[in-house]
Amino acid sequence: MTWKETIEHYATASDISKPLTDKMIALTGLLENFLENKGVTPMRELSASLPEKAAEAFDNKNEANQELQKRISSLELGQITDLLRLTTIFFHLVNSLEQHEIIRINRERAKNIDQEHPRPESIAELLSGFKKNGYSYEQSVDLFQKLDIQPTITAHPTEARRRSILNKQENITSMIGKMDDSRLTPNEKEGILHQVMNEIALLISTDEVRSERLTVEDEVENGLFFFTNTIWSTVPRLYDDIRFAFNRQYGKVPELPIIFKYRSWIGSDRDGNPNVTRDVTWKTLLEHRKTALRMYLSELRETRRYLSVSQNLVDVPDSLLKSLKKDDKEVPLSNRFKRGYKNEPYRRKLTHMMHRLEILLEDINKDEQAVVNSASFYTAEDFIADLDLIHTSLKESGLRDVAQFGQFNDLRIRAKTFGFHLAALDIRQHSEIHELAVEDLLTVAHVKKGYTDLSEDEKIKLLTKELQNPRPLSPVDYKLKKDTEKILSVFKLVRTLLELDKNSFGSYIVSMTHDVSDLLEVAILAKEAGLWRWDGKTVHSDIDIVPLFETIDDLDRSPGLMEKILTDEIYKHQVEARNGFQEIMLGYSDSNKDGGYWMANWALQKAQLRLGKVLKEHKVDFRLFHGRGGSVGRGGGRSNRAILALPSISNNGRIRFTEQGEIISFRYSLTDIARRHLEQIVNAVARVTAGEGQKALKEGDGTEKIMDRISDSSMEAYRNLIDDPKFWDWFKYITPVEHIGNLPIASRPVSRGGDGGLQFENLRAIPWVFGWTQVRYNVPGWFGLGAALEPMLKENPDHMETLQNWYENWSFFNTIIDNAQREIARTHSLTNGLYSDRSNEGKLHNIIREDFEKTRELILKITKQDDILDSRKVIQNSIKFRNVFTYPLNVIQADLLNRWENAETDEELKQLRHALYLSINGVAAAMQSTG
Structure with a gap:
């Protein structure tokens, strides 16, 4: 069989849908044509024959298995790398085709729904269910007022593909989809075909594996790509869905609250990553700010074209005209705009707003203090106030629908969602770092030596006394340890971030929280930076301090520990200072590595149940933050199902969850996929908030x-x-775990500290799961x-x-x-x-x-x-189809590991290392999972 015939045979045998099968056949045909044109026929033959041998091996034919292994071991390294690259490209493109197939199926289903039978797990289904269950309009609106959903983008190293590879893969699969359009002329089809062939040629000519390890700046750029490419355009569509659903069910549309806010750890999570410095985090914020301002400028330009309202034809409210007079004084327009928009107040207003943003953009290139000083000239709140003024004025001008739907309202939603910061930055650091810094401060201030040797009760007593003492611990004339200076610079940076934009900083997360002192130590360091103050009766705190419970033992102890934290003499005032609010993060990765799959899941479920009880008993407003990874072994799986499985007592409408690695690529590469993902999240969170979640376990039922x-x-x-x-x-x-550790896919080291080689105790959960998956x-x-x-x-x-x-x-x-x-x-x-x-x-x-x-x-x-x-037939069939093409990749990888063991020269090792990286990439693509 040819390669194309092999794909058709096994796709049909695995019951893959015909539309997807046809696209895979078309893709393979194009790849075959490329190989033929390049004169590399052996690669075509290997791509077809190896899966056939794998299928025979699956039928308990040991002879076929041995023949397959012998065939691969006889290949030269150059042939192996070519085969790996070709198969990896094939799997990545198939993965992208599957995403487009999901979109096609969702669209087909959407065509066949009506008001009585909305699409499952949609916002339409949610509101339909509320109406059927007797919810009044006011009750449904009230429930949406409670929603606070905060996806958190992280740079966890589980995306093995380069950005340039991702772009080319998407271009190819998108164009293959376009070729099915019956409206295309023969010339148009041929033109698309040439474009696809060009993209394939470029894809095969592009390095699959990065030559250098990613820097933090690279990770920030990659993260921002998803904000500008999909998240920015997707979020307003969700509010459209909510409005349409309200209108269908209740015949009217409320002024909707902002239910989504994004957070990011990229460029700010420093737990175990020495490359995330104080300056890197500052530059990250500036990149966020620049990106947001540029996006708004583009939006304002488009909105200005759109809002061509003449005051000669409609009444314009005095409030808008009054604001224009103020704008004329503060940011006067050039004669060109004055003349051009003389009778168009909305366009004038938008132009003034653009000028203000342009000034902010120019100031970003100045020194740090100048950037902070200029921020008050025009804040995100000022921007939103201007948009609200336009919104109200449009309604008063008789243009209610223009104000509430479409392009202008999309801009208003984005402004309220993203501000000028795009996504608030969290800072996470290990509790041990704080402890050592506090010990250093106490020593140099002549308060106490040997702090780390104290018992927990002694620590709390000492920390309480110091927190109530207004004087700082840092002496002006004494040099602190380098690590202490580093951590203090981070807290001082937080103060700067808050001065620049109060919404730019999210939470301070304490990983490996074991005791009350772990949080009080953070308060001590915040106090040194002026972020935490005690006036004798009350705490004034500018930051949320978030404990992170990760190990099985910590999860088991977390309810009792939170009881101590919430009743602590000082920390209870910290909660009061944050409006009675406390966030708690739960780690899904380390708990699994610590206790295994079942124990981790049950420990997390029990912890949430009991934490909910403790927090509600103390009347604390809270939000649980779920540190889920992409793989099942790190808390992965479908997010909406995980939300529906949470204990009801921990559901209050507020939720955070991490979006990591290849999961970000899957969920946010395409707008339609992102929209479906987020609507499923809204559906699930609203349902559990309405009481449809898990009921608390009954005492004594066994x-x-x-x-x-x-x-x-x-x-x-x-x-x-x-x-x-x-x-x-x-x-x-x-x-290949030791090779995974050297993959240049992230800035963060593969293990936490230590120079004694790769050890189980210090190995992070991601390479741990990655290794098992490979x-x-x-x-x-x-x-x-x-x-x-x-x-x-x-x-x-x-x-x-x-x-x-x-x-x-x-x-x-x-x-x-x-x-x-x-x-x-x-x-x-x-x-x-x-x-x-x-x-x-x-x-x-x-x-x-x-x-x-x-x-x-x-x-x-x-x-x-x-x-x-x-x-789950679709998943079952996909795995069945993939197995025959994945097994040869694994045989190649095992053979490469053997060759690595027997290599004699540095040059051999260098070439084998590259080949092993390619094999890891290939298996990850085939399995659609890394760590």
Whole structure:
């Protein structure tokens, strides 16, 4: 078979939809044509023959498997790298085609809906449900007033593709989609075909892997791309959806609150990343500000063209005319604009606003203090006030719909959503850094030596006394340790950020929060920068201090610790100073690495349930911040389902969640995908806020006892695996984790501190999950479930009925079973056996394999399916199709690891390192997941 015929054969055999199959065939045909034109026919043959051998190997044909491995081991390194690049490009383009297929399906469904049958998980469905459940217009409006949704963009290194590669892939798949348009003339089709071929030629000629590690500045630029490319245009469309839904259900449209605000960690998260300096964070804010101002200038220019309202034809309110007189004094217009817009007050007003923004843009290039000083000339609040004035004036001029719908209102929504900062920057730092800085300050101020040796009670007593003392600890004439100076400079920077724009800074997050003192230490450092003050009775605080609970132990202790924090003599005043508000962050990655899949999920669920109780008992307004990764092993999965699975007591309309790595690329590369993602989030958050979330566990019904037993047993199995004396050497040897650590995909080091090489304790959760995913064990997404459930069910078979009932009626249980089910489907025994065979240590592989078989069998019984993912046919079919093309990539990677072991020269190692990077990229593309 040709490569194109191979794609058609396996896509058809896997029941891939015809529209997607046709596009994949067209894509492969174009790639084949390119290879033929370049005279590299062997690559075409290999791309077709290797998947055929893989399919034979899957049919328990060991001879075919050996032949496939022999064929690959006989290839020269240059042939391997060419094959890797071609297959990786193919998978990336297929992934993009799948996104377009999702959009096509959603559009088809949208065409067939009506008021009685809105699209599932949409805003229309949400309001339809409220109306059917007896919600009045006022009640529905009131519920939307409670919503506070804050997606948080992070630079976590799980996106292996370069920006230039992403752009070219999107161009190719978009143009392939256009070729289906029946309205195109033959010449137009041929023109598109030539464009596609050019893009393919450029894509294949572009380095897949970066030659240099990303800088923080690169990450900031990449993050801003998604704001300017999709988020900016998507957000107003959501408000359109809400308005249309209100109008359909209630016949009227409210003045909607701003329910979305974005945050970012890119350029400001310094936990374990020494490259995020004080100056880098300042420059990040300026880039945010410049980007926002430029976007507004473009918007104002378009709006000025649009609002061609003449005061000769409509009445113009005095308030607008009065504001124009003030503008004429402060930012006079040139004669050109005065004459051109003499009778067009709205255009004059918009031109004055543009001039003000241009002045702010010019000032950004000045020194830091000058930028801060000029900010008060025209603030985001002033900008919004001007837009509100235009909005009111348009309504008074009889142009109500122009004010409330369309281009002008989009601008107004963006201004209220993004301000001049685009996304507020959070700062995150490890608690140990604060502790050491406070010790240094206390020492040089002659208050106390040996602070870190004190007990927790002694620390709290000392910190309380110092917080109530108005004098600073930092002496003017004494040099502090370099690290202390660094952390103090960060707090001083926060003060500068707040002076520049009060909305530019979000929260100060304390990773690895273990005790009350971890938060009081931050207050001490904030006090040194003038951000925290005690007047003898009351605290005046300019920052939200956010504890981050990450380990299983910390999650278990978090409700009791929050009780202590909220009743602490000083910290309770911190909460009062922040309007009775407290944010808490929960870590999904480290908890999984610490306790395994089931324990991490249950520990997080219990923590949220109990934290909700503590916070409500103390009448504290709160927001939970979910530090979810992209993969199931790091809290990934569908965001809306995860929200619906949260305990009802922790749902108050306020929520934050991280958007990381390749998940940002998937959710925000295309406007239609971004819009669907965000509408599903609104649907889920509004529903749980209305009381449709998880009910609290009933005392004494046995649920918690059973779940605790499952969690304890699964964690025991997991810890027995990873605590085995031979485990770490085995893991490092059979996976490419050490090569993953050297991938130039992020500015942040792969492990936290230390120069003693790669160690389990310091390895971050991302490369940990990344390594398991590459070799298709996917341990962080399911392991331990079989070992936990089997003995319990043998002891009492009736528990199976309980588990089946939970799966059908308990969203939390359903979600974690389905997420594990997906990871089981992506686990591939032939593949992981290939890697394990490289090692002489077969025991660990057998432990994982045994639990895999148990877990798979039990999930089938719990879900009442014949095969894994029978209830998710689209995903099941996609995995089936991908397997035959992914397995050769894994065989290549295992072969490269063997070659690496036997390499004799530095030049060989250099070439092999590059090839291994390409293989990691390829498998990540095939699996649609990294870490």
